[in-house]
Amino acid sequence: MMNIVEVQGLTKTYGGVHAVDDVSFTMESGKIYGLLGRNGAGKTTIMHMLTAQMFPTSGKVHVFGETPYENNRVLSQVCFIKESQKYPDHFRVSDVLELCPVIFPNWDQQFADQLVNDFHLPRKRAIKKLSRGMLSSVGVIIGLASRAPLTMFDEPYLGLDAVARALFYDRLIEDYAEHPRTIVLSTHLIDEVSRILEHVIVIDSGKLILNKDADAIRGQAYSAIGHAEKVESFISGQETIDRKPFGSLLAATVLGSLDPESRKQAELLGLELTPVSLQQLIVHLTKQKSDRRAVDFR
Amino acid sequence: MGFTMDDSRPIFVQIAEHIEDDIIEGRLQEESQVLSTTQFASFFQINPATAAKGVNLLVDENILYKKRGIGMFVATGAKARLMEKRKESFYEQYVVAMICEAEKLGISKEQLTDMIRRGEGTK
Amino acid sequence: MNRIATVMKIHAKDKLMWFIVPWFLVLLPAFLVNLLIGWIAQPENGLYTGGLASIFVCLLLIGISTLTKSFPFALGLSIRRMDFFLGTLIMVTAVCLGISVVLSALSFVEGDWGWGVGLHFFNLPYLSDGSFVEQWWTLFATAFHVTFLGFFIIAIFRRFGRTGLFFLFPVIFLAGSVLGFLCTYFGWWTDIFNWLSGHSAAQLASWLFVGAVIYVLLSFFMIRKATV
Numbered sequence: 001m002m003n004i005v006e007v008q009g010l011t012k013t014y015g016g017v018h019a020v021d022d023v024s025f026t027m028e029s030g031k032i033y034g035l036l037g038r039n040g041a042g043k044t045t046i047m048h049m050l051t052a053q054m055f056p057t058s059g060k061v062h063v064f065g066e067t068p069y070e071n072n073r074v075l076s077q078v079c080f081i082k083e084s085q086k087y088p089d090h091f092r093v094s095d096v097l098e099l100c101p102v103i104f105p106n107w108d109q110q111f112a113d114q115l116v117n118d119f120h121l122p123r124k125r126a127i128k129k130l131s132r133g134m135l136s137s138v139g140v141i142i143g144l145a146s147r148a149p150l151t152m153f154d155e156p157y158l159g160l161d162a163v164a165r166a167l168f169y170d171r172l173i174e175d176y177a178e179h180p181r182t183i184v185l186s187t188h189l190i191d192e193v194s195r196i197l198e199h200v201i202v203i204d205s206g207k208l209i210l211n212k213d214a215d216a217i218r219g220q221a222y223s224a225i226g227h228a229e230k231v232e233s234f235i236s237g238q239e240t241i242d243r244k245p246f247g248s249l250l251a252a253t254v255l256g257s258l259d260p261e262s263r264k265q266a267e268l269l270g271l272e273l274t275p276v277s278l279q280q281l282i283v284h285l286t287k288q289k290s291d292r293r294a295v296d297f298r
Numbered sequence: 299m300g301f302t303m304d305d306s307r308p309i310f311v312q313i314a315e316h317i318e319d320d321i322i323e324g325r326l327q328e329e330s331q332v333l334s335t336t337q338f339a340s341f342f343q344i345n346p347a348t349a350a351k352g353v354n355l356l357v358d359e360n361i362l363y364k365k366r367g368i369g370m371f372v373a374t375g376a377k378a379r380l381m382e383k384r385k386e387s388f389y390e391q392y393v394v395a396m397i398c399e400a401e402k403l404g405i406s407k408e409q410l411t412d413m414i415r416r417g418e419g420t421k
Numbered sequence: 422m423n424r425i426a427t428v429m430k431i432h433a434k435d436k437l438m439w440f441i442v443p444w445f446l447v448l449l450p451a452f453l454v455n456l457l458i459g460w461i462a463q464p465e466n467g468l469y470t471g472g473l474a475s476i477f478v479c480l481l482l483i484g485i486s487t488l489t490k491s492f493p494f495a496l497g498l499s500i501r502r503m504d505f506f507l508g509t510l511i512m513v514t515a516v517c518l519g520i521s522v523v524l525s526a527l528s529f530v531e532g533d534w535g536w537g538v539g540l541h542f543f544n545l546p547y548l549s550d551g552s553f554v555e556q557w558w559t560l561f562a563t564a565f566h567v568t569f570l571g572f573f574i575i576a577i578f579r580r581f582g583r584t585g586l587f588f589l590f591p592v593i594f595l596a597g598s599v600l601g602f603l604c605t606y607f608g609w610w611t612d613i614f615n616w617l618s619g620h621s622a623a624q625l626a627s628w629l630f631v632g633a634v635i636y637v638l639l640s641f642f643m644i645r646k647a648t649v
Contacts, residue, residue: 032345053496053649070645072424075499085497088435088490095434102427103498148499169343177336177346195303195344215308215348275306 003065004029004150004182005050010059012045012206019045021206022059027182027199029149034197034214035186038286042206043186044082047152051080063150076105079148081139083155087127093138094123104146111175112145118167132159140168144175152184169196190279200278204286214278221281222258225251226271234262234269242284253284303342313338313352321361321372322380332362332370424500428508431491438486439516443479451475452542459538467539469546476520477567484513484571488579493649502644510637513568521561528556548622555623562626566633573636580643 005027012020020042027033035043048054049061052068052075061068068074087096097116101107116123119137130138136158143151157165173196176183185193194200200217202210210217221241224231228250235252242253253276266273276284303309320326333341338349353370356362361376400410432439451472459468487509495505528543535541543549549556577585604610617625 031347048649051499055646055648070501070503072501072504075501076424078499080497080499082497086490086493088431088494089486090435090437091494099427099430099434099498102423102430103500166343170340173339173343173346174336177339191305194305195309195342198345198347214345215310215351218306218308275304277305279305 002029003027004063006060006062006065007046007050008060010046010049010061011057012042012049012054013057018206020049020056020203023203023206023208024059025201025208025211027150027184029182030180031198032176032183032185032196034190034193034200035152035184035203036190036200036282037188037203039188041203041286043203044084044154046203047080047082047154047184047186050152051075051078053080076103077149078152079104079143079146079150080152081143081154081156083136083139083158085139089128091127092124093121093127093130096127096138096142097123100142100146104148106147106149106179108145108147111147112141115141115144115171118171119164133161133164134159136160137164144168144171147175147179147181150182150184152186154186155188156185157187157189165192169193172196190282194278200282202282202285209285210282217281218278219257219275221253221255221276221284223251223253223274223276224266224271225249225274226269230269230271234266234271241281242287253280303344309342309344309348310351310355313342313344313349314355317353317356318361318380321377322384324377326372328372328374328376330372331368332372334369424504425508425511428491428495428500428505429512431495432487432509432512435491438483439512443476443483443520447479448472448476455540455542456536456538459536459540464539467535467541469541472542473524473545476524477563480517480520480564480568481571483516484568484573485575487513488572488575488644492579492644492647496649502647506641506644509572513572514565517561517564517568520564521557524560525553525557529553551621551623555621559622559626562630562633566629566636569633569636569640573640576640576643576647579647 003026005025007026008024010020010023011018023042023046035046037043045054049056050063050068052061052070055069063074064077066074068078093116097112100112101109119134119141121134121137121141125134127135127138136156137160139153140156140160143153143156157168160168169192172183185197187193194214197214200210200212200214201208223242224234226234226249228245228248231250231252235254239255240252241255242251244251258273258275263273303312317326317332321328326332332353335346335349335353338344338353339346342349353362357364357370359379360373361380362370363373364370397410405413455468455470455472462468491509492505496502524543528549531540531542531544548559551559574586574589577589581588604613
């Protein structure tokens, strides 16, 4: 499969602070990626640099094999929906939608119209007068109907209620199945999107700490709960990413898959083992603000 | 097997298990068509590529086979093969564990078979 | 080309800013107020007013707002900086052309007639001297200049951020003070006034146009490096 995004040693510094710090990854065509991490981790900055809306301090960015800066061959294939998108004053929803067919070569007007109805978006209303949720749905509609070969959603569902979010996922999955393309979902709400993701890239404090297939991460960590000393002996020699004591008990989260051997050992020690979900794992990995080195899964 | 995916285990494995259960419990007959990956994806709200991976796992095990341009079908003899596979894991998961536990508690072989008979009686 | 046209479309959608505000919310009320004053006061030597300047102030603000809202919007929609710049340049040129032609026509209509009350609103001494083309050129070059002055100022902001503007204004102020002092010290003021009065409005407008071209070029280089 062709790499449509290639990032190498990407760094962005603001007055001595590393907003993005030596990040390298690639993205293949036709996959759904999760760009995950806490607020302010550097996700948005990375996407701004992928679309040449910001300039890297150092490092290489290639999109569709070329540098994106002032490059219409690249930019016409990219749709970046960001939470902070600005609109000219007095613009109405319809004004924005009318511009899209020219900007995005793959734009599907029928699909866009259907989405406007699905999301109950008032076409004639000024963008300024939209609620936060409605504003988010404008972005969602543009992003989906653009069918851009690289579509990036940055926190696309702020203010959207559960029904609208479910609608977004539904339409995304359906349309993606019919028109495969590379989609990047950037969010700190991992719970809802994790099942849609094929590949996960986790950024923490500007650094890349995880870059793995989503299904390869699931089942790659578990928690052991029980008496502190017994838990300690069980986890010794294993990579522990979280420990939560309460009273004489300890809950420790360990990287690694559960083999029958350790299951048996845990049973002997009277420990309770619970699997860790993708979301919980990422929360654990990004909880410490210290500069944790990249996690290595075996 | 529920109707939502558990986020702590690989989803493609869960999709495969879901189809296996349907075959074993007779909801999916042999030579009948399986849902498309797109249908799986929208029903479970998962990535279509992941759904395809789960289906392909069963294709590799000759449980499903592909009819070009039509879709995926349950292979003849799939149920029997799955039962065989499950029996093997039943032995691993339950029987071996039971015997281990019985040894720990000092339960004799005779007592154990008695217990199994008693268990059958309650059914 | 498509994308340049899209940028123009983005601008054109804002009819309020480009068309309605300058003509109907700024110039028309200014004109009507002056007409009313002329009608009430009936001045003997005619009423001369600077109300025309209002539309140029308006253009300055238009120059500023194209870059504050439309630029981040366009960039966010995967439009190149170059395309945004060219689309905006064409749009501004077209609007200035329109404004200058209409103002020239109004000036011609006003002429010595003065709307029956001796009002000189569009046809002003000195500014409206010379041929019709010269009058039009004066108006066009001035309009173009002020719009790109606004554009230029905000391009500095886009490129260098708030600190850029904080540096710019003291520098301009300082340079102006030093220059003023030097002019007084060496007695250049009379020469400057002689030079200015020795040229027609249209000739001075050509100098304004040269200034505008410099703004355009400098803005272009700053926009090329601007971020959202």
